[in-house]
Each structure stands twice: as C-alpha cells, then as structure tokens.
Amino acid sequence: IKLMCRQGIPVQYRSDIWRRLIYAKISDLKQEKGEFYFGHLITRAYDSLVGYYRKQIFIDLLRTMPTNINFSSADAEGIRKLKEVLLAFSFHNPSIGYCQGLNFVASMCLLFLDTEDAFWALVAITEKYFQPTYFDKSLxxxxxxxxxxxxxxxxxxxxxxxxxxxxxxxxxxxxxxxxxxxxxxxxxxxxxxxxxxxxxxxxxxxxxxxxxxxxxxxxxxxxxxxxxxxxxxxxxxxxxxxxxxxxxxxxxxxxxxxxxxxxxxxxxxxxxxxx
Missing domain, CATH: 1.10.472.80 (Ypt/Rab-GAP domain of gyp1p, domain 3)
Structure with a gap:
C-alpha cells in the first residue's frame, strides 16, 4: 500500500483507502465512543460549550475552498457538512476546540469522505497523526x-x-x-x-x-x-x-x-x- 500511496492512489480507490488508513488509527477510540457518538455530538453542537468557537467557525466557512463548488456558497451542501464536522469536533475535543486551518483539513476530507468519516479523519489527524499539542492555542x-x-x-x-x-x-x-x-x-x-x-x-x-x-x-x-x-x-x-x-x-x-x-x-x- 505504501508504494501505491507514493505513486498516487487511483481515483476510484482513494475514498476507500483513505477511510481504511484513518480508521486504522482511531478504531479503538471509535469503538470506545460507540456507534452513535457522532450523531450525539451533532445534536449537542449548539451547546454553550462550543459557543466560544462557533462565531469563528461560521466566519471561516466561506473562506474555505471558495472556488470549489461544494463550498462556494452559504447554502452549498459542503458548507453544511463542514459546519457539522467542525462544531462536532470542537465539542469532542474542547482542549483544541477550533483553530484556523482545521477548516481546510476538514474540507479536504469531505471531498472524499462522508460527514461522519470526515469527522473521524479530523480526530485522527489532530489526535493520532500529530501530537496533542500540535493544534492547541499556542500551536x-x-x-x-x-x-x-x-x-x-x-x-x-x-x-x-x-x-x-x-x-x-x-x-x-x-x-x-x-x-x-x-x-x-x-x-x-x-x-x-x-x-x-x-x-x-x-x-x-x-x-x-x-x-x-x-x-x-x-x-x-x-x-x-x-x-x-x-x-x-x-x-x-x-x-x-x-x-x-x-x-x-x-x-x-x-x-x-x-x-x-x-x-x-x-x-x-x-x-x-x-x-
């Protein structure tokens, strides 16, 4: 798989392989949190706990890949999904919450993954691929x-x-x-x-x-x-x-x-x- 990744994953397999690589990193965490964890986060995404980050998230939504049709307008489907992923993540990991840059990472994931998989990809990148302090307030x-x-x-x-x-x-x-x-x-x-x-x-x-x-x-x-x-x-x-x-x-x-x-x-x- 390493050789294929270096040579470039064929487009028809990219979504599946990205998903497999991501879940290999966080399978234990996902199992611990349970099947309905992401849905639970979405229902609580407007809780006061994430209120501190909500304003900045909303400001950054339309700054994210503005030339891509998925994120080009306030009513674009990609914008709705991006908002859900970022709000859910800020609730999941309040020590990071939200910092500028996460919107780009999440939007890239959404080009190839569904909303829940993109959320777990963001979790994997911020908590498994990188050190926990990578995206903290002081970077x-x-x-x-x-x-x-x-x-x-x-x-x-x-x-x-x-x-x-x-x-x-x-x-x-x-x-x-x-x-x-x-x-x-x-x-x-x-x-x-x-x-x-x-x-x-x-x-x-x-x-x-x-x-x-x-x-x-x-x-x-x-x-x-x-x-x-x-x-x-x-x-x-x-x-x-x-x-x-x-x-x-x-x-x-x-x-x-x-x-x-x-x-x-x-x-x-x-x-x-x-x-």
Missing part, C-alpha cells in the same frame, strides 16, 4: 516541528539556508502553514492529493520530506533572489506552479538520502520541547 507542537525542520533545512540544503538567513525573515512563518494546513492552498490540487496519500499512509514525517523537496527543486531560482519580498513571491509562485508531482515525489523519497529516521525526528522534537 506548541507545530512550532516544535518548525524548529526541527529548520535544523533539517540547514543540514540538507546549507547553501540555500545560508542565503535565506541573510534576510530579516523568520522562515518558519512560511513553512508552518505548509504543515498546519497539510499543503492545502499551497500546491496544485493533483500535487496535494499525492502529498495527502503519502501523509495518511506514513504520517507527518512526509511533511518534512516534501517541504525540503520543494526547496531543493527550486533552490537555483530562490538563490537568485536579492530581497525578501522577491524571495517570498518567488517561493509562492514556485509552489503554486508545482505540477511535476512525480518529480517532487522522486526528490522527496529518492534524493534526500540519508533522511533522518522517525525515532531521530522524535528525539529532536523532545529536545526542542524541553527548551
């Missing part, structure tokens, strides 16, 4: 991963890293959105699908791989930039036009060797967590 886990990524960046692409460091720019303010939104609205849709196929199969480690691969593939043009605005514009254009998904996957999994093992990444995460 603690996400910021730790940026420290780890900057370290990898300096080791794998030292020349480009040194060039970027010349600018008065905190590069993690760019790349943190790649991680939090799982590359949604960063790369073209077909490229995004391949990243998600790999992510759901292999976990967050692939986000480091794809981030470094993007930088490596565009190192030459990025090195030509002489001011920070030019660098930012160039990077945005490079990612938006990243249509060579096979080349990106080849770089991510074949041209970054040796790549840190999963336990090495975990060790670095724990190191930065203690700082």
């Amino acid at each position: 603690t886990g996400a910021n730790i991963d940026q420290e780890v990524f900057q370290e990898m960046f300096s080791q794998k692409l030292p020349v480009l890293y040194a060039h970027v460091k010349k600018f008065d720019l905190e590069f993690s303010t760019i790349t943190i959105n790649w991680f939090l939104a799982l590359f949604i609205e960063v790369v073209p849709f077909q490229t995004l699908l391949r990243i998600w196929d790999c992510f759901l199969m292999e976990g967050p480690k692939v986000l480091f791989r794809f981030s470094l691969a993007i930088l490596q593939k565009h190192q030459e043009v990025l090195m030509e930039q002489r001011e920070v605005l030019g660098l930012l514009k160039c990077l945005k254009n490079c990612t938006k036009l990243l249509l060579d998904v096979d080349g990106l996957v080849k770089t991510a999994f074949g041209e970054l060797k040796p790549f840190p093992k999963r336990h090495s990444i975990t060790t670095r995460q724990l190191h930065f967590e203690k700082i």
Whole structure:
C-alpha cells in the first residue's frame, strides 16, 4: 500500500483507502465512543460549550475552498457538512476546540469522505497523526516541528539556508502553514492529493520530506533572489506552479538520502520541547 500511496492512489480507490488508513488509527477510540457518538455530538453542537468557537467557525466557512463548488456558497451542501464536522469536533475535543486551518483539513476530507468519516479523519489527524499539542492555542507542537525542520533545512540544503538567513525573515512563518494546513492552498490540487496519500499512509514525517523537496527543486531560482519580498513571491509562485508531482515525489523519497529516521525526528522534537 505504501508504494501505491507514493505513486498516487487511483481515483476510484482513494475514498476507500483513505477511510481504511484513518480508521486504522482511531478504531479503538471509535469503538470506545460507540456507534452513535457522532450523531450525539451533532445534536449537542449548539451547546454553550462550543459557543466560544462557533462565531469563528461560521466566519471561516466561506473562506474555505471558495472556488470549489461544494463550498462556494452559504447554502452549498459542503458548507453544511463542514459546519457539522467542525462544531462536532470542537465539542469532542474542547482542549483544541477550533483553530484556523482545521477548516481546510476538514474540507479536504469531505471531498472524499462522508460527514461522519470526515469527522473521524479530523480526530485522527489532530489526535493520532500529530501530537496533542500540535493544534492547541499556542500551536506548541507545530512550532516544535518548525524548529526541527529548520535544523533539517540547514543540514540538507546549507547553501540555500545560508542565503535565506541573510534576510530579516523568520522562515518558519512560511513553512508552518505548509504543515498546519497539510499543503492545502499551497500546491496544485493533483500535487496535494499525492502529498495527502503519502501523509495518511506514513504520517507527518512526509511533511518534512516534501517541504525540503520543494526547496531543493527550486533552490537555483530562490538563490537568485536579492530581497525578501522577491524571495517570498518567488517561493509562492514556485509552489503554486508545482505540477511535476512525480518529480517532487522522486526528490522527496529518492534524493534526500540519508533522511533522518522517525525515532531521530522524535528525539529532536523532545529536545526542542524541553527548551
């Protein structure tokens, strides 16, 4: 299955395989909560407990994939489903509740999964794939991963890293959105699908791989930039036009060797967590 995910899941199988990968992560939790848990959350979704998040959720609904017909208007079916998923999740996990970015993750899930499966996908991503602090109010886990990524960046692409460091720019303010939104609205849709196929199969480690691969593939043009605005514009254009998904996957999994093992990444995460 790993090889198929890296090569791209055939469109006719994507929904089923995504669902299987997600439920493999949370089958124990789903069994513990019971068959009617999601329906129970929906009936309580307007409880005062989620009132704090409801306003922001409603504001973000129409900001989510506005060019996609499923989410293009207030009465679109996708908007109704997205609202249900986000409200249910904020009730399920009040320690996270809602933060901007979850709307994009949930909407991506809804393109391939029904409402309840999309809810469980959001649970799996926030509670199983990532550390519990990843999406907390301080984005603690996400910021730790940026420290780890900057370290990898300096080791794998030292020349480009040194060039970027010349600018008065905190590069993690760019790349943190790649991680939090799982590359949604960063790369073209077909490229995004391949990243998600790999992510759901292999976990967050692939986000480091794809981030470094993007930088490596565009190192030459990025090195030509002489001011920070030019660098930012160039990077945005490079990612938006990243249509060579096979080349990106080849770089991510074949041209970054040796790549840190999963336990090495975990060790670095724990190191930065203690700082």
